[in-house]
Amino acid sequence: QQKVQQSPESLIVPEGGMASLNCTSSDRNVDYFWWYRQHSGKSPKMLMSIFSNGEKEEGRFTVHLNKASLHTSLHIRDSQPSDSALYLCAAIASSGSWQLIFGSGTQLTVMP
């Protein structure tokens, strides 16, 4: 059973639209979340991290975290074709081995 679940599996949005991606951990020990972006044929690159309840914004990207429900979401406004990629959510339990557990990802396609 995967400890980090992402939804949807795939998402298509028009250029200029808003993309919303979800991630939930089933491990109650998880307390840190990362979002990585992986373009086709490339390695994952860290996009944003969030450790505290609430919201964090960087440019067009906003991340929310609800620690009580272990749910995080990534929102991309004014989506661009260059945002088309696999978005990976990863979680760590700081009380454990500090291993990153990745979800299966959301494949985002932004249509021009």
Next chain:
Amino acid sequence: EAGVTQSPRYAVLQEGQAVSFWCDPISGHDTLYWYQQPRDQGPQLLVYFRDEAVIDNSQLPSDRFSAVRPKGTNSTLKIQSAKQGDTATYLCASSFGTEQFFGPGTRLTVL
């Protein structure tokens, strides 16, 4: 600052053949990770080291896979007898702290 480097970038094998992957982490990073990423899935941790010590190799298929990091810098991951199910991209990552930096990966195809 140089990133994580890996070689080779691609490998194509017949079942039963052996292959080795090499990783050079970012200088100063004490922790090194090997992940397996099947197509259209997230990376799955195989093994990780802190300096030269193996911290967790519980996800490494020990009958065919081995990994070493003898001087706490570069690392080698070896598959002794590859199977078709090993077809995936093998990613190396390094860290000093919580953020992991990934190399470009080795894309392995086992025919």
